[in-house]
Amino acid sequence: MRTIRAAATGAVVMSLALAATACGGGTSTDGGGSNDSPKTLTYWASNQGASIEVDKKVLQPELDKFEKQTGIKVKLEVVPWSDLLNRILTATTSGQGPDVLNIGNTWSASLQATGALLPWDEANLAKIGGRNRFVDSALGSTGAEGKDPAAVPLYSMAYALYYNKQIFADAGIAQPPATWAELVADGKKIQAKGKQVLGAEGANVSENVHHVFVFAKQHGADFFAADGKPDFTSDGAVAAVKQYVDLMAKDKAIPQGNAEYAQNQSVSDFAKGKTAMLLWQSASSNLKSQGMSEDKYGIAPVPVQSGTPGTGAQVNSMVAGINLAVFKNTDNLDGATEFVKFMTGDEEQKILNKAYSTIPPVASAQSDAGFNSAANAVLKDTLAKSAAALPQVADESQFETVVGTAVKELFADAAAGRPVTTESVKAKLAKAQQQMPTK
Structure with missing residues (x-):
């Protein structure tokens, strides 16, 4: 989607x-x-x-x-x-x-x-x-x-990591990050040159779900159990959501203002050279229409926890x-x-x-x-x-809404300087699970 x-x-x-x-x-x-x-x-x-x-x-x-x-x-x-x-x-x-x-x-x-x-x-x-x-x-x-x-x-x-070649060169970064740890480390070099690191759309509910789904897969987790019932508060699911929101709350890679961003706002920032990186689905035509030529950016796989993309825990896109x-x-x-x-x-x-x-x-x-x-x-x-593929279950659209909204609220907490902890993430996900239909 x-x-x-x-x-x-x-x-x-x-x-x-x-x-x-x-x-x-x-x-x-x-x-x-x-x-x-x-x-x-x-x-x-x-x-x-x-x-x-x-x-x-x-x-x-x-x-x-x-x-x-x-x-x-x-x-x-x-x-x-x-x-x-x-x-x-x-x-x-x-x-x-x-x-x-x-x-x-x-x-x-x-x-x-x-x-x-x-x-x-x-x-x-x-x-x-x-x-x-x-x-x-x-x-x-x-x-x-x-x-x-x-x-x-x-x-x-599919999602990919789009990166601004000039910003990377100015920061002395030779290649795009393959892991999240590398992305965070690169971010510090980019910020030292006065640029923002990674664009996101904290108010875009479905974008939130797409990203935390990938993080969950990388943590060996899912948001639904084998019987199709919601399982939003597993250790892996909680860790996945926290790691994504921590890109703003802890790592300072995502600008706080992005907590209020809706569709295409992060793409616009990237096209204008405001941010160094963007996680997006097939963005080339969108970037072109906003005036960014293909020679200005590179495209790489979305980072994983370690190693290179592959199957299983190395899932890096929906x-x-x-x-x-x-x-x-x-x-x-x-x-x-x-x-x-x-x-x-x-x-x-x-x-x-x-x-x-x-x-x-x-x-x-x-x-x-x-x-x-x-x-x-x-x-x-x-x-x-x-x-x-995201879970092909009858309640998938409700899942997108309630979990995506939970992540939106967590981004709002991060932007306001409120702590984002394992406990607060789990509480938001528990509330989201309570909003799912009961069979």
């Missing part, structure tokens, strides 16, 4: 457990979709670029192309990540929503549990070219294990990405299916993923020479070797 990413209000999040009806552009009452409006589709796209206007410039020519090919007009709305999950959850209960929509891949199992989305069984997958067109890592974040996918992969991403879903009772089921086929076709996959500096989840498109840059080499290697 792109970064970001969204936070749903508690009341709307809880509707996941209750929602059993689908929504869409029309009036089908059997939940099975229809073709009452064969010439129109509504599409909610997630905000992938530096702004909504950037997304419109990327997407509208492709939607016009689809209309020319099929005669089907697509009405586009680009929805900010801060609103997207709320909008989707409201649509599952109100019956008022789009025909086709982007979802963060981490939400797949949660939205699948509502029954609102069209299942991509083998028959439906065959209509868009079949399951084998998609790479395995992307398919791993399309819904609960053992169930038909609730969506199909559209864009694949499997990030965007999936494309169809509301089950759309009034244009055939058109929606045709649109998904178009968007996941080789030509569009190359166009769109190049525009967003993402990796095509379609194997045949991924082999295009345009995806062989140094930046993409790091991202593809991470996805292949050292990324893990």
